[in-house]
Amino acid sequence: MFEILTRLPVKSLKRFQCVQKSWQDLIRSPVFTSVHSTSSKTKACPLLKYDNDVTGKTSISLLSNETFDVSFNLDIPSFFGRNAPYIHIQGCINGIICLWSDNDIVIWNPATEQFKVISNLRVDNLAPEPYGCFCILSRSKHFWDAVGFGHDSKTNDYKVVRIGSCCCEYCFLPNIAVDVYSSSTNSWRNLPEILPSSMIFQGRCPGFQVYLDGYYHWWAKSKGKEILLSFDMTNEIFIKTPFPETCFGNFYSTSKITQFMVMNGYVARVFCSNHEDIYKRFDVWVLGKVGVKESWKRLITIGPFFGVQRPLAADNNGGFYFENEEKKVVCYNSSTQEMKTVEIQGESLQVEIYAESLYSLGN
Numbered sequence: 001m002f003e004i005l006t007r008l009p010v011k012s013l014k015r016f017q018c019v020q021k022s023w024q025d026l027i028r029s030p031v032f033t034s035v036h037s038t039s040s041k042t043k044a045c046p047l048l049k050y051d052n053d054v055t056g057k058t059s060i061s062l063l064s065n066e067t068f069d070v071s072f073n074l075d076i077p078s079f080f081g082r083n084a085p086y087i088h089i090q091g092c093i094n095g096i097i098c099l100w101s102d103n104d105i106v107i108w109n110p111a112t113e114q115f116k117v118i119s120n121l122r123v124d125n126l127a128p129e130p131y132g133c134f135c136i137l138s139r140s141k142h143f144w145d146a147v148g149f150g151h152d153s154k155t156n157d158y159k160v161v162r163i164g165s166c167c168c169e170y171c172f173l174p175n176i177a178v179d180v181y182s183s184s185t186n187s188w189r190n191l192p193e194i195l196p197s198s199m200i201f202q203g204r205c206p207g208f209q210v211y212l213d214g215y216y217h218w219w220a221k222s223k224g225k226e227i228l229l230s231f232d233m234t235n236e237i238f239i240k241t242p243f244p245e246t247c248f249g250n251f252y253s254t255s256k257i258t259q260f261m262v263m264n265g266y267v268a269r270v271f272c273s274n275h276e277d278i279y280k281r282f283d284v285w286v287l288g289k290v291g292v293k294e295s296w297k298r299l300i301t302i303g304p305f306f307g308v309q310r311p312l313a314a315d316n317n318g319g320f321y322f323e324n325e326e327k328k329v330v331c332y333n334s335s336t337q338e339m340k341t342v343e344i345q346g347e348s349l350q351v352e353i354y355a356e357s358l359y360s361l362g363n
Contacts, residue, residue, distance in 0.1 A: 006036045010111035010356050033358045037094055040355040047354035048329060049089050050346025058087040068331045068340045077108050077115040089350050091149030091211045095357025098149030098160060105147060105160060111356035118160060118181050123188040146203025148216030150233040158183040159233050180236055183362030191236060206350050210260040212267050215290055230290050242293040259311040270311040279304035282311055313351035321351040
């Protein structure tokens with residue numbers, strides 16, 4: 001019975017919890033949740049986020065692995081309102097998704113329909129600063145440049161890190177503010193004096209960030225040089241990894257056709273090596289070890305493709321996802337070399353690989 005239940009979708013398991021108390025206790029147990037999650041990952045499917053190019057309303061849809069048609073549309077948490085404008089996905093881990101819009105941050109399990117608004121929770125350890133103001137303590141005037149969602153495997157804790165600065169005209173703090181949310185305490189903590197104010201981020205550009213195995217990574221610029229800035233979710237420290245000279249080209253000339261993604265268990269930077277041509281080729285470089293510049297290796301080149309604008313994601317079955325000239329997602333199967341187009345058009349396209357789960361959102 002245990003094995004049969006672990007193969008069922010969350011929707012069915014929610015109904016079965018009403019059958020009898022012993023089934024409810026089993027399905028809610030940590031062991032069952034973990035085994036079910038492992039089974040669910042074998043059926044992971046693409047999740048597509050897109051914004052209406054007129055209203056800005058965000059929609060999120062699950063796609064079929066076989067046909068790449070829309071299986072069904074997800075109901076975005078009601079907190080964002082009916083129009084749900086310009087929402088970014090900042091990570092998808094064990095069936096839990098982090099959403100970010102302006103300064104609002106929400107963690108959400110679509111399968112269980114649970115969500116939690118965390119952006120306005122208290123920051124436990126804040127103290128008055130000599131050049132600060134009340135806005136520092138309340139975080140009421142902060143503009144967040146970057147948000148990352150991850151998992152601390154050592155403590156089994158889901159965490160969110162936000163990076164930004166106070167926009168109050170009376171505030172003259174020299175450093176960027178870094179706060180970390182913990183699902184186990186349901187609160188934020190400040191990490192003081194951890195990043196210089198001269199650091200430049202592209203945290204609001206989905207293509208320039210990615211999460212993998214306890215590290216959230218962003219493209220950043222430090223002292224005039226491009227780097228991969230990684231946040232260690234367990235030790236709560238930042239690690240800088242320089243890029244190899246000349247191999248990636250200049251960020252500002254390739255920014256629209258570059259993407260960070262997970263590929264074959266590595267952090268990959270995929271960029272167009274001939275971005276001015278009609279038929280585009282994409283070079284894939286992977287990072288062997290965080291913090292080690294020499295561990296960047298060129299993996300493959302894919303293409304040429306006609307009508308493709310920029311890469312979006314890769315899955316575990318040899319599939320690549322691109323945005324085409326019509327602002328639609330194109331799915332490329334590297335084994336069959338077939339390409340299929342998802343008949344949804346929108347702005348700010350994002351593709352994540354999603355597997356549903358029973359995991360709760362903590363306290």
